[in-house]
Amino acid sequence: MADNQFSLLSKRRFAPFFATQALGAFNDNVFRNALVILIAFGVAGLSSQQINTWSNVAAGLFILPFFLFSANAGQWAEKFEKSRSIRYIKLLEIAIMCAAAIGFYFKSLPVLVGVLFLMGTQSALFGPIKYSILPQQLKPEELVGGNGLVSGGTFLMILLGTLLGGALMAHPGLGTTWVSVAVLVIAVSGYLASRHIPLAPASNPDLKLNWNPFTETVRILGFLRGNRAVLNSVLGVSWFWFFGSMFLAQLPNYTREYLGGGAQVAPLVLALFSIGIGLGSMLCEKLSGRRVEIGLVPLGAIGLTVFGLDLYFARPEAATVTGLTAMEFLRAPGSLRIVADLLLIGLFGGFYIVPLLSLIQTRAPRDRLSRIIAANNILNAVFMVTAAVLALVLFAAGLTIPQVLLVTAILNALVATYIFSLVPEFLMRFISWLLVSALYRIRVQGTDRVPDEGPAVVVCNHVSYMDALIVMGCVKRPVRFVMYHRIFKIPVMSWIFRTARCIPIAPAKEDPELMERAFAEIEAALANGELIGLFPEGALTRDGEIAAFRSGIERIIAARPVPVVPMALRGMWESMWSRRGSGVGRMRLPRRFRARVELVADEPMSPSEVTAATLEARVRGLRGDAA
Missing domain, CATH: 1.20.1250.20 (MFS general substrate transporter like domains)
Structure with a gap:
């Protein structure tokens, strides 16, 4: 596992792609700022009105290809192997920059503005590949870091490209020559970097292409609904x-x-x-x-x-x-x-x-x-x-x-x-992130084993009032936790739990109607392909040890056979909000603020393997001695 996002820069599955996209952003802005300066200062005889007209036409022509070609670009990125597509796009960039050099030599604004349109086209073609290739090349825990590097690197390249374009154009008499050389060198460098990008297989090779950009645009916008x-x-x-x-x-x-x-x-x-x-x-x-x-x-x-x-x-x-x-x-x-x-x-x-x-x-x-x-x-x-x-x-x-x-x-x-x-999930995750980040330092292992889609149940040992928030924050899919109704009603936490669509439950002796309603809601959620979270112990541990798992999980799986992912929290017993020291009344034992805790997940169990006893044994094994 990588120590941090910067270690990705030494890995072939990321570094060549990062260099390719960064050089592309760099080249775009070298050319665009050089063109802006040429329009404003380099073409003799242009009036203020003509300068404004050319500037606005240039800005519009760069944006136009995103309307015209993005839909088709999305199809191509889906249907064909991505590293080869990137190489073709970078070859197109070299051809476009040759045209740019001709335009700069003759100081021809029509040619250069046409080049800007072609650059917008190239960016529109590259865009869908740029972000869809990352999940193929990176591990789930690397995705945020990879996106951070790509986004941060892009804006820094925008800055550097803008500065270089201006600096080269400021050279007396040779500004356009230096810019022409620069954009060609950068384009060739980007192509050479792209040749080292590993294979990224087509995600939908059987896709039938729709060549009509307008109907395809309507169709892909419909995917969002x-x-x-x-x-x-x-x-x-x-x-x-x-x-x-x-x-x-x-x-x-x-x-x-x-x-x-x-x-x-x-x-x-x-x-x-x-x-x-x-x-x-x-x-x-x-x-x-x-x-x-x-x-x-x-x-x-x-x-x-x-x-x-x-x-x-x-x-x-x-x-x-x-x-x-x-x-x-x-x-x-x-x-x-x-x-x-x-x-x-x-x-x-x-x-x-x-x-x-x-x-x-x-x-x-x-x-x-x-x-x-x-x-x-x-x-x-x-x-x-x-x-x-x-x-x-x-x-x-x-x-x-x-x-x-x-x-x-x-x-x-x-x-x-x-x-x-x-979408209250955003604000709910913000509040839970603040709470969890303030109280714990969390290490996560194996949560990528939770199925990316389809119904499933995750089960975990129950140590503190914060357990559900920790698990929900560490699993990339929304988790609907089943929890004791009195915990569900804790002030502030209650709003978070309701927003996360948690399911309150009570023992049969306390409220049989609520219990039956909870099981019905669990079955409906699984039938709808959702992810359910469960604490099979039924209550917080009072001594730090895992209590016997109750049979509710067996009833759930009997009604709706789905995979079950065992999880274990480690290090929670001595942290805030556990019941450690509750036996000595108000003089509770000291707790660790910002305790180091771990969440560990095992391989999913098939429904036929699931019993309360086997799940308990798996969770005990995962937790080990790190209560």
Whole structure:
């Protein structure tokens, strides 16, 4: 097992792909920024209106291919082996950059804008493969780290490409030549890196291609309706691109007019935003414990709004001085607050986007993942265009740049509240993540043995009031736990349990009607393909030892034969919220705060093997002496 996400950079199953996609993002931005500078300063005789026209046409032509070709790209990514497809796409990039060199030589804007359209096409073709190949090449516990590296690396390459494109074009007389050489060298390097990507077999080789991009677009968007968690994750990702594109589009003029910055400050501002996203993306693995932790999404949304609002209040009025160098800006009063805001907006953006991408990859059906990623790319483009239109409307209404950013931060709060009200699982996981992260340091082993889909039951020993939250947080699928009704009603925890659709139960002697209702609900959930969690001991341990398993599990499996996954919690007895020391009344024995605990899972048992006694023996063996 890898120690952390950075060890993936030494592994062939990740490193060549990472280099390939990073070089692609780098090249895109070298070319795009060089073209922006050429339009603004390098073509003699263009009026201000013509510059605006060419700039907007260029931006539109880069986005257009995502509408036209994403649906077909999703099909191709599903039907064909992915490493070969990536090599073909990188060869296409080399051909496109040859055309770019011709356009730069003649300073032909029609040719260069046409090249930008082709680059958008290449990005649209690569997009579905980019995120659907990761679950094939990475282990489940590596997926969050891999996504963090890809997202963080992409934004850092955007920054470096933008800086290099500007620096090369600034070379007197030879700017276009240097850019032409650079984009060709980068394209060839990306192709060479792609040749080392391991085979990634087609996930749906029998798929019949639909060549009509419009009907296929409608069809793949329809895939999102069947899975609410995936749909809302896709909408969340698209909202991130709305938010990000709104901020990034305003930063150049915001830097000049409100920060008083000159040519050195604009790259600094972009660097802060990009570095923040890179850091946030790569911190996700550490914060989530190498699991897909969607509890980070509300944390990210809160940070985006809080620091977006603070950015407005930090500098709502236009600067009184202009042309500041980077050091002069940093020394100016109030600048450090703005630096912190920009960095933290990026940081919390990373917390927001990486878990959503990971959730899509784990919850979407494997034979449809590439097409769902394609649908996500289409919606991303729609949201980015909407952001541009909204910005124009707000500016036409007389709003200033800080006010537009303020509106964006407020909209983020409203959208996040709406999404979390539709899917309370996000907020539930956020609260449970805070609780569990505050109290424990968890090591997980074998939870990938839980079936990815279909009905199943997970069983575990029962040591503390937090056991269900720990198991739910460590298993990538939603788990509906069956729990004693009095624990189900604990304040605060009750809301979490209800949101997770846990099933309250009582012993027959206490409430026979509730018990029968619970068994009926368990059978219905399994019939619906859900994952049920169970503590067969029926109560918290009073002495740290595993009590005899009750026969309820046998009744469940007799009614609905499904696989059963044994699990064991280790190290929980001396931690917070166990019953250790309860026998000495109010003077309880000291507990370990942030105790090191483990959750270990075994291979699933077939229904024919399952008895209370055999399950108890398996769980005892898993737990060992680490009570």
